Amino acid sequence: MNSEKIVQKQLEFYNNHDLEGFISTYYDEVEVYNLIDNSVMIRGKEQLKDSYRERFEVLNVHADIQNRIVIGNKVIDHEYVTGLEENKIKKAVAIYEVENSLIKRVWFVFE
Numbered sequence: 001m002n003s004e005k006i007v008q009k010q011l012e013f014y015n016n017h018d019l020e021g022f023i024s025t026y027y028d029e030v031e032v033y034n035l036i037d038n039s040v041m042i043r044g045k046e047q048l049k050d051s052y053r054e055r056f057e058v059l060n061v062h063a064d065i066q067n068r069i070v071i072g073n074k075v076i077d078h079e080y081v082t083g084l085e086e087n088k089i090k091k092a093v094a095i096y097e098v099e100n101s102l103i104k105r106v107w108f109v110f111e
Contacts, residue, residue: 003098004068007075010103014063017056023049027104035095035109059083063092073098 001009006025013021023045032042042048055061061083069076075096080089091111097104 001101003073003075003096004070006098006101006103007077007096011063011065011077014052014061017060019049019053019056022052022056025103027099027102030103031105033105033107035093035107038107041108055083 010022010025013019013025026045026048028045030042030045030048031040032048033039034041042051061081063079063081065077065079067078075098077094077096079092079094081092082089084090093109095107097106
């Protein structure tokens with residue numbers, strides 16, 4: 001599966017609040033970074049699952065892609081995310097690095 005397809009698949013799982021499907025698109029050793037200071041926010045599938053469980057079960061998150069750029073195994077999404085804060089749209093950029101049809105690393109920056 002190419003880079004864009006796996007990122008699109010994880011977005012669909014995200015918007016459908018399908019935690020198991022969402023997690024299945026990531027490497028076991030996935031790393032999620034804050035792009036501003038390159039700090040690790042999440043390391044590993046279990047931490048990813050724990051982090052997103054509340055977003056899916058309580059916060060009712062939804063992401064709309066405003067723009068997508070694909071360069072090799074990198075997919076860069078400009079997203080508008082609802083549900084993280086009440087009555088507010090959070091603007092975000094996510095950079096996904098894909099390897100062997102799974103998401104290996106992600107860098108996020110939020111407005």
